[in-house]
Amino acid sequence: MSSKKPLLQARSITRSFGQVQALRGASFDVYEGEIVALIGDNGAGKSTLVKCLSGADRPDGGEVLLEGKPVSITSPTHAQSLGIETVYQDLSLAPDLDPAANLFLGRELLKPGLGWLGVLDNSRMQSEARAAFRELGTELLSFTAPVASLSGGQKQNVAVARSIAWASKVVFMDEPTAALGVVQREKVLDVIRRVRDKGISVVLISHNMPEVIAVADRVEVLRLGQRVARFEAQQSTVEDLVAAMTGALIQEDVA
Amino acid sequence: MSSPTTEHTPAVRPTLANRVREYAAGSGTIWILGALVALVIAFTVLAPTTFASAYNVRSLFTDAAILLVLGVGMTFVIITAGIDLSVGSVLVFSGVVSAQVMSAFGGTEAGLLGVFAGLLVALLSGVAWGALNGVLIGVFGIPPLIVTLGTFGAALGLAKVLTNGVDDRNVPTILADTIGTGTIGGIPWLVIIAMVVTVLGALLLGLTRFGRHTKAIGSNAEGARRVGVAVKPQLIKVYALAGLLAGLGGFLSLARFSTTTIAGHTTDNLTVIAAVVLGGTSLFGGIGSVVGTAIGVFIPAVLQNGFVILGIQPFWQEFAVGVVLILAVFFDQYRRRARSKGASRRGKHPAPPRATESLGAAPPAPAGAKERINNG
Ligand SMILES: Nc1ncnc2c1ncn2[C@@H]1O[C@H](COP(=O)(O)OP(=O)(O)OP(=O)(O)O)[C@@H](O)[C@H]1O
Numbered sequence: 001m002s003s004k005k006p007l008l009q010a011r012s013i014t015r016s017f018g019q020v021q022a023l024r025g026a027s028f029d030v031y032e033g034e035i036v037a038l039i040g041d042n043g044a045g046k047s048t049l050v051k052c053l054s055g056a057d058r059p060d061g062g063e064v065l066l067e068g069k070p071v072s073i074t075s076p077t078h079a080q081s082l083g084i085e086t087v088y089q090d091l092s093l094a095p096d097l098d099p100a101a102n103l104f105l106g107r108e109l110l111k112p113g114l115g116w117l118g119v120l121d122n123s124r125m126q127s128e129a130r131a132a133f134r135e136l137g138t139e140l141l142s143f144t145a146p147v148a149s150l151s152g153g154q155k156q157n158v159a160v161a162r163s164i165a166w167a168s169k170v171v172f173m174d175e176p177t178a179a180l181g182v183v184q185r186e187k188v189l190d191v192i193r194r195v196r197d198k199g200i201s202v203v204l205i206s207h208n209m210p211e212v213i214a215v216a217d218r219v220e221v222l223r224l225g226q227r228v229a230r231f232e233a234q235q236s237t238v239e240d241l242v243a244a245m246t247g248a249l250i251q252e253d254v255a
Numbered sequence: 256m257s258s259p260t261t262e263h264t265p266a267v268r269p270t271l272a273n274r275v276r277e278y279a280a281g282s283g284t285i286w287i288l289g290a291l292v293a294l295v296i297a298f299t300v301l302a303p304t305t306f307a308s309a310y311n312v313r314s315l316f317t318d319a320a321i322l323l324v325l326g327v328g329m330t331f332v333i334i335t336a337g338i339d340l341s342v343g344s345v346l347v348f349s350g351v352v353s354a355q356v357m358s359a360f361g362g363t364e365a366g367l368l369g370v371f372a373g374l375l376v377a378l379l380s381g382v383a384w385g386a387l388n389g390v391l392i393g394v395f396g397i398p399p400l401i402v403t404l405g406t407f408g409a410a411l412g413l414a415k416v417l418t419n420g421v422d423d424r425n426v427p428t429i430l431a432d433t434i435g436t437g438t439i440g441g442i443p444w445l446v447i448i449a450m451v452v453t454v455l456g457a458l459l460l461g462l463t464r465f466g467r468h469t470k471a472i473g474s475n476a477e478g479a480r481r482v483g484v485a486v487k488p489q490l491i492k493v494y495a496l497a498g499l500l501a502g503l504g505g506f507l508s509l510a511r512f513s514t515t516t517i518a519g520h521t522t523d524n525l526t527v528i529a530a531v532v533l534g535g536t537s538l539f540g541g542i543g544s545v546v547g548t549a550i551g552v553f554i555p556a557v558l559q560n561g562f563v564i565l566g567i568q569p570f571w572q573e574f575a576v577g578v579v580l581i582l583a584v585f586f587d588q589y590r591r592r593a594r595s596k597g598a599s600r601r602g603k604h605p606a607p608p609r610a611t612e613s614l615g616a617a618p619p620a621p622a623g624a625k626e627r628i629n630n631g
């Protein structure tokens with residue numbers, strides 16, 4: 001792992017919501033072509049950190065480096081243009097639109113010749129969406145029913161498919177397996193590995209420790225808005241991770 | 256993993272019941288179209304010579320034309336989970352400034368140039384009011400109900416200031432004789448214009464990126480923002496579109512009545528909102544159709560017309576529309592609930608307890624969605 005180059009680095013990120021200090025100088029590293037798990041107790045600040053790194057939220061302070069260069073990620077669109085995609089914990093799907101429309105939301109394909117009028121190329125978006133789901137190894141019975149009519153797991157698949165379809169550098173996945181059954185969960189984990197094998201880094205947030213150890217290359221632990229520990233997944237146990245999450249084990253000097 | 260054919264998502268089974276439920280959930284317009292057809296048949300049977308006469312049909316359509324123009328804009332607004340109470344006042348204001356400009360070009364004697372200047376001014380003033388609504392709602396995050404209630408009063412007030420509250424009757428004769436009362440091949444200009452607006456509106460909503468982003472915002476504004484939909488500009492454009500069509504409505508109203516009808520549009524907003532909702536557009540946002548709105552406009556119009564012809568007190572129309580409106584919203588909510596219930600029933604694996612929190616997609620959550628626009 002040490003041979004790998006850092007891709008995305010967060011340094012001492014702070015973010016407060018009124019009285020609540022969600023991030024108190026949190027650092028976080030993503031290396032090229034790895035799966036890194038970001039773990040921590042409820043409220044540790046994982047989702048907030050992800051939002052700050054994917055442009056959905058702006059940090060109050062701290063520094064973000066992409067491939068060694070400081071960047072200020074100003075908006076989700078900006079993050080996307082940098083090759084960063086996100087599966088948000090609340091999924092961020094439009095429930096009234098169908099899966100294909102969601103997959104291409106904000107990046108719609110337009111009919112050749114009629115694009116200047118903004119006319120959508122629905123058939124091409126439908127077929128490309130089907131291809132994307134096939135790649136994911138999941139099937140949807142209907143590509144034209146609104147997302148609201150899908151099961152929880154299927155919704156999650158739509159969000160995952162959308163993120164990996166567009167990512168070129170990093171995919172953040174905030175609890176992508178939370179609503180899934182055993183079979184679906186395995187599929188998503190497989191997808192995560194395949195994305196990594198394509199050279200795209202994956203940040204996986206999960207509360208499932210065996211899952212984390214099974215799929216991640218590295219693990220970073222967040223506690224009370226700060227990074228408290230880093231592990232190589234192969235050399236760590238569930239007990240280590242839990243100890244770090246609960247504060248029984250602190251590796252890092254946190255100011 | 257490599258052979259997707261062997262891996263079926265365990266969740267969905269295409270039973271007939273599911274199909275039917277999905278279909279009913281998708282198409283609210285079918286029911287309301289059925290209701291309209293039933294009304295038309297009933298009145299035609301009860302009063303074949305009067306209700307179905309060419310004259311009556313023409314006047315029915317003419318009466319509905321301006322409301323339909325307003326309704327197209329309102330459909331887009333309501334699909335964003337917004338509302339526009341200002342349409343009637345913007346119509347009046349646009350009519351007033353348009354009439355004043357045409358007066359400067361010679362009033363009743365004004366030529367084509369004057370009429371075009373009047374049209375331009377009406378459209379511009381409509382867009383200006385609409386864009387103002389859009390900025391206050393999209394950028395400043397003030398709730399649509401309050402913003403448009405404010406501009407509802409402000410636009411009407413300014414219209415009265417400009418005219419001292421006295422209707423301006425200096426409408427060019429060539430305008431009144433053509434668009435106002437003229438026909439092409441037996442079809443009134445007003446009806447043709449309304450139909451063109453409706454068709455363009457339907458295409459815009461159904462086939463374009465503009466329409467899709469409108470639905471996405473009403474469906475999940477924060478989600479749309481996160482995937483790069485420009486939510487604030489889109490909201491401004493949607494309200495500006497509603498304003499543009501209200502401005503056009505003001506011009507058409509001038510043409511039709513040859514006066515500014517300052518006092519005649521205070522309930523247009525409610526009439527139009529009712530039509531849009533009757534037409535299957537959801538007040539919670541995300542769902543709607545322009546074609547549905549067209550049907551929704553005709554239900555009250557046909558009721559009113561039919562009651563008059565049958566000698567029933569026309570006041571019953573107001574009562575009937577009120578009842579139907581409440582039913583329409585009730586069924587909308589029912590449909591949405593059935594849809595999300597259907598989805599969870601089809602999920603075989605019980606979700607872990609944390610799952611409910613992560614399924615942010617479960618409708619209806621319009622209030623939250625609207626608030627989230629403001630934080631963006
Ligand atoms: N928009 C917000 N407004 C106010 N407080 C917030 C907001 N977002 C997060 N917080 C607070 O910040 C803290 C960290 O929240 P965050 O969602 O990042 O935790 P998390 O680690 O993702 O937890 P979980 O495992 O439960 O998802 C919490 O105390 C939360 O209440």
Ligand SMILES: [Mg+2]
Nearest residue numbers: 046047089174
């Ligand atoms: Mg979280």
